[in-house]
Amino acid sequence: MERVPVLKIGDILLVSIQIDMSDQTALALQEDLAERIVEIGAHGVVIDITALDIVDSFVGRMLSTIASISKVLDAETVVVGMRPAVAITLVELGLSLNGIRTALNVERGMKLIAASRENDLGHDEEVKDPEPGQAATSA
Amino acid sequence: MTAGVDLSPKAQAIGSDEDVVRVRQLVRTVAVAVKLSLVDQTKLVTAASELARNTLIYGGGGNAEVTVVDDGRRRGVRIVFADSGPGIPDLDLALTDGYTTGGGLGLGLSGARRLVDEFIVETAAGKGTRVTVTKWSR
Amino acid sequence: MALTMEESGRLVGLLTTHAERVVQRWTDIVAALLRGRLSQAELRLQVQELHRSMIDAGAEGLTDIQSGSAGELRASLAELSRGWARQGFSATETAVSLYALKDVLFELAETGEVELRDVVVFGGLVDQMGLFTFETYVQTREGLIADQAEQLLELSTPVVKIWDGVVAVPLVGTLDSARAQVVMERLLQTLVDTGSPHAIIDITGVPAVDTQVAQHILKTVVAARLMGADCIISGIRPQIAQTIVALGIEFGDIATKASLADALRHVLRLTGIEAARRQPRREA
Structure with a gap:
């Protein structure tokens, strides 16, 4: 079984999925990530799915689970690089990926984690973890 | 026009996790050969992934057959997933969003139906299940 | 409506024996119909091509426009109607130009070159050819419309x-x-x-x-x-x-x-x- 490598950049974990994962590989990634978050005390996880040409309900569920696990472990997960065709298909499939934060690319994903970390540390007394829409109403 | 592209029917056994990946790759190849749009390719491959997983988990394995179809005006890809598992006792329920007996999200069958143009399920208790899906080029 | 092998043979005979007259009269009738929108020389070439395809197909036993031996004839007809559709000739003009062959056949019957019974049989084949042309014409126009719709889509949706x-x-x-x-x-x-x-x-x-x-x-x-x-x-x-x-x-x-x-x-x-x-x- 192939394994997806997990890279460490500062206190952020970066996962770039480059292969068509079997369900076992996806589950293994989920476990690896949980362990690595605790191991290095990561506060953010960026999952790059630019190379994935489909996301089915199994992978969708894996992403949701990773987001939930990392939240429990005090780390924020951002899924980046979803292709338009994949996003359209997910909407049609009925998968909303609730609770997952998304960004267009790795760079923006890293910024998103940094920004929400700042909020956590109290630089900004405004609402924690603002959605774009919420930020507008509070402005 | 289609010189060099093999459009003969192709079969793939579904007996393991890796076979689900192989079904996806096979369907993708055929969808590209038939010139489905990128979004349609993605929808079809995603549906195939869901259905192949169903065949593996609920049907206890089976096989998928991918064929190119032509109705005179346009071409399409048809995939038949067949297993000889326990069958689906309540089809209407199984097609409901969010219903699952396998611990998934319950979007496999109902979601796959929304991703294709034609969707036929034939099932009999104790005899197995046969799901036929077709996606036409636009 | 299909021709027997014998009738097909007689058709070839007729078209070969009176080749020059058929081509000339056919060209004349169509030319009058189009009122000079296609040059006489060009028209004559197209009519000759059709005439030749009909003889070739007939020699192989042309019984029906859909039969295997009519492949080349269908190709010629398709080419003609596609060309005309693109040049802006109407569907009627395209089809009637083929039906002009019937007028030629009647003229031949009047001078006793062909029996009236055969004119009716050959006429049936000409009808088939006309319908085939008409269909190709419509397909070509539909293709043009689809292309234009696509171009319009490109133009009208800037991001x-x-x-x-x-x-x-x-x-x-x-x-x-x-x-x-x-x-x-x-x-x-x-x-x-x-x-x-x-x-x-x-x-x-x-x-x-x-x-x-x-x-x-x-x-x-x-x-x-x-x-x-x-x-x-x-x-x-x-x-x-x-x-x-x-x-x-x-x-x-x-x-x-x-x-x-x-x-x-x-x-x-x-x-x-x-x-x-x-x-x-x-x-x-």
Whole structure:
């Protein structure tokens, strides 16, 4: 079984999925990530799915689970690089990926984690973890 | 026009996790050969992934057959997933969003139906299940 | 309506024996019909080509226009009608030009070169050829229309980057389901290509929205969110707002603004907040 490598950049974990994962590989990634978050005390996880040409309900569920696990472990997960065709298909499939934060690319994903970390540390007394829409109403 | 592209029917056994990946790759190849749009390719491959997983988990394995179809005006890809598992006792329920007996999200069958143009399920208790899906080029 | 092998043989005989007369008269009749829109020489070449294909097909036993031996004849007919369709000749002109062969046959019957019974039989074949031509003509025109519709789609759906990180689609004209889909796919792709996290869908120029189109817009907004971008819809007309409410379509938490300018201002204010947030860190 192939394994997806997990890279460490500062206190952020970066996962770039480059292969068509079997369900076992996806589950293994989920476990690896949980362990690595605790191991290095990561506060953010960026999952790059630019190379994935489909996301089915199994992978969708894996992403949701990773987001939930990392939240429990005090780390924020951002899924980046979803292709338009994949996003359209997910909407049609009925998968909303609730609770997952998304960004267009790795760079923006890293910024998103940094920004929400700042909020956590109290630089900004405004609402924690603002959605774009919420930020507008509070402005 | 289609010189060099093999459009003969192709079969793939579904007996393991890796076979689900192989079904996806096979369907993708055929969808590209038939010139489905990128979004349609993605929808079809995603549906195939869901259905192949169903065949593996609920049907206890089976096989998928991918064929190119032509109705005179346009071409399409048809995939038949067949297993000889326990069958689906309540089809209407199984097609409901969010219903699952396998611990998934319950979007496999109902979601796959929304991703294709034609969707036929034939099932009999104790005899197995046969799901036929077709996606036409636009 | 099919010809027997014997009749087919007689047809070949007739066309060969009176080759010059058939081609000349056929050309004359069609030329009169088209009133000089195709040069006599060009027309004659086309008629000769048809005449030759008919003889060739007949020699192999032409019994029916759909039969295997008529392959080359069908190709000639198709080529002729495709050419005429593109040059702007009408369907009637194209078909009647073939039926002109019947007039030639009648003339031959009048002078006793061919029996009336055979004229009727051959006429049946000519009818088939005419219908085949007509069908090819329609197919060609449909192809032209489809191509033009596609070109129109390309022209009418620009996705433009209007600010750093902001793309907009000003939608103009009636949105059908197919067009809505194309626009949405293009919008999402542009978000990726330009790395823009904000999109504005402006529907000021859209006269009406039905359930399907509204659904497409909604799905696009959700898809954009999955990709990490935010969509704003601007320029909703009062009638469309009424339709949306009447149809019971839930716009939920999607941001809507009165005009494209308002939407842009809204986005800039949002990004301004982001910039302001970064500042304290630099000072610290």
